[in-house]
Amino acid sequence: MGFLQIASAHKAYHTPEGAQVRALDDVTIDVRNNEFLTLLGPSGCGKTTLLKCIAGFEDLDGGDLLLEGRSLKGVPAHRRPFNTVFQNYALFPHMTIAQNIGYGLDVAGVRKPERDRRVGEALEMVGLSGFDSRRPAQLSGGQQQRVALARSLVLKPRVLLLDEPLSALDRKMRETMQIELKNLQHSVGITFIFVTHDQEEALAMSDRIAVLSNGRLQQIGRSTEVYDTPANEFVANFVGTSNLFTGRVTERNDRLLTIETANGRRLAARSDGFAVGDGVTLVLRPEHLRIAEPGEGGAGCTIEGTVKDAVFVGSIVHVHVDVGFGRTAILHHRHERAGASAAVAPGASVRIAYSPESVHLIAAAGG
């Protein structure tokens, strides 16, 4: 029996024009106790809808939600042991910080001494002791964020739902809060379901990531799993940057495959699966590509091209290489040697090299 089971959840909305939007289409996720689970996907993919259904603000059209085996059907939002941190924080403007944090305890009828003690602890937990008599409008965005967290966590929910809570913060603050949130989740031992459209944020914070697109679950797994072995082209493109080449296996030599693309490009990859004739997509991460030394590189493990752009981003250079047939490959080039920068100047002819082990293969859809 799982902790929180989302069992083939369906939800459709009707637009005013009469069209139907499938916000959730057969989503099944087994949420584990005490995990930091991230729902990742582009805007409009159904993340908020799923969160609202879990919180009880919306009902599923089909499927079920089970908390420790018991269905949550018909349980109103205020009776579910879940709390939400809203994107805009939704702090009560007419209450002080202490009143905001104590709100859930007050409506539950918790006695004053215990209430005050728990509010004090919560304030301390988020580092806002001494702010109790201020109003939300007198706090910065990051501080409001913490109040919203404290307001939910003071109730010791079974699950904390967070809907893009960091998107309104500036970059530095966001990175600080990412670490703080992760640590907080560890120390309170509460399951967090965290929504974001930012894949870096998801990778940095999560125990597991569930990738959604168009209301469908694309993949769920540990951060490294999702990044290293994306289940399909969508995940490969959305999580991190990928260079994708689609073709057909033409040769199999022990574990070494040769894949020929429609343009006649022949590329090598090492894999246990796949047989001659299978349609596959190669996923090449930019950090696994490098610029080959003259004369270096085995057959099939190189791609010829011309440098289009070299974008210096600090620790590395993002090199955009025109590899023909209208395709551009991106590789991450370390610039430790001063001489190497000449090689990646726009217009330079280069050969991209990779190791066949670093290729991840996806079975082509319908192939």
Next chain:
Amino acid sequence: MIAGDTVRSRRRRALLLLLAPVTLLLGVFFLVPLGIMVVYSVLEPGLYGGVEWTWYPFNYGRILGWPLNDYEEFDPIYLSIFLGSLKIACLTVLFSLLICYPAAFWVSRMGERRKNFVLFLITLPFFANLLVRIYAWLLLLRPTGFINTLLQGLGLIAQPLDMLFTSFAVVLGMVYIFTPFMFLPIYANVEKLDYSLVRASQDLGATPLQTFLRVILPLTAPGIVGGSIIVFIPALGNFIVPAFLGGSKVQMTGNLIERSFLQSRDWPFGAALALLIMASVVLVLMIQLTRAARTQTKGAV
């Protein structure tokens, strides 16, 4: 520093210039008449209207319960009419509030086009003359009027109901007139209520009633107070509605004032009554202002 001062003084001069017309208008057409009223209220009434220029405090005596210019026999007839007016004004506020508050939520959640249409409907009565609209109620409420005919036709009542010339008719007419004035401030407030706060309250375990009392009501209180004041002030001094729908049975202070000036030609007494109404309105406004100032210092809502 010097530059700042000249800028500031220049700004102040510009402000004075901008405010001059409205100051002049208020001074001439509000403060001067008000001063005249204050003076007249302590003068002796002239025989055929106007005033005699002698000190005469009995106008206020009459209002407070000594009708016979001598402070001996106590008969608070005018005071009871004033209290009756106060009651009718309060009932008007209460009922229009009961109608407008839920309606504001309902309208605020409509689609854009329907919303605009409904808002247009609410302002529609202003296009018809007030007297015509009140007169329509007279036709509806009288014993041979539409409502009684309908109820009798349906066999629900044997005898026509006595609705006209009752407090009920007056309150009904007043609620009818003042509903838009109550609706608009409440609507403006409700419209900008952040619905995610309601969600947050639910999410934190509050029942619908708790959410209403602790979140929705405090956040929409400014609209409720604003609408109530805007309705209360003209309702207290209103004389057209009681004149039509209250007849001689339901009198309000407004009718007394009208009659003092136009029929019994007792200008000083009318002036004293008018000042009584004005004093109560100012009192209500002052209570509201101090309250608002207190919440202001507690922090912006």
